[in-house]
Amino acid sequence: QQQVKQSPQSLIVQKGGISIINCAYENTAFDYFPWYQQFPGKGPALLIAIRPDVSEKKEGRFTISFNKSAKQFSLHIMDSQPGDSATYFCAASMMRKLQFGAGTQVVVTP
Amino acid sequence: SAVISQKPSRDICQRGTSLTIQCQVDSQVTMMFWYRQQPGQSLTLIATANQGSEATYESGFVIDKFPISRPNLTFSTLTVSNMSPEDSSIYLCSVASGTGSEAFFGQGTRLTVV
Structure with a gap:
């Protein structure tokens, strides 16, 4: 049983647009x-992370919004660039063990 | 963040054989984990590699199939035993930092069983 549900499975966004990925636990x-970014043939790279006592965290073009009461969190990628084309995984940690969402393949078109 | 090196980066193995994957970290870390990523899928935790004691396995994974060693705070191995094509996956080593919750991953070992 998947403990972290992620959507959408894939999305296409134009350069300069906003990519939004949602997760629920x-x-x-x-x-x-945490959120991880994975390029083909590479291991996942930690992108940004948040704790449940914080509602929003921003690092550069990446923002996490967290809704503790709804048990949902999302990743916003502002001003999406072709170099952002990758698979993004949300995860939830308990005792440092990670449960991953199914992943979202993001394609940013020029 | 820690620098994590995995060996081999990829391998093609015959069914019925075993492969040992090595994970070396450039600094001492509290916790080390092994994950599996099946083709086109997400990551699933196999086990926690405990230094000086037996690994702790997640549901669906057993020691006979995935024996793990962790002789010190910077090194661990995962063996995939008696392989079948269903074991074809990327196997990833992960470490957690001593103070925070951040977890970092190696580049992975891409295993193909034929």
């Missing part, structure tokens, strides 16, 4: 919510 014991 059930287990309130999760205490850390």
Whole structure:
């Protein structure tokens, strides 16, 4: 049973547009919510992360919004660039063990 | 962040054989984990590699199939035993930093079983 649900499975966005990926979780014991970016043939790279006592975190063009009551969090990629084309995974951590979402393949068109 | 090196980066193996994957970290880390990423899929935690004691396996994974060693705070191995084509996956080593919750991944080992 997947503990972290991620959507959409894929999305296409034009250069300069906003990419939005959503995740939902059930287990309130999760205490850390990272996002990873993965390029083909590479391991996942930590992009940005948030704790449940914070509602929003921004790092450059990447923003996490977190809704603790709804048990949902999302990644916003502002001003999307072709170099952002990758697979993005949300995750939820408990005792440093990660449960991953299914992944979202993002394609940014020129 | 820690620098994580995995060997081999890829391999093609015959069914019924075993492959040992090495994970070397450039600094001492508290926790090391092994994940599997099946083709086109997400990542699933196999086990936590415990230094000085037996690994802790997640549901669906057993020691006989995936024996793990962790002789010190910078090194671990994962063996995929008696392989079948269903074991074809990317196997990833991950480490957690000593103070925070951040987890970092190696480049992975792409295994193909024929």
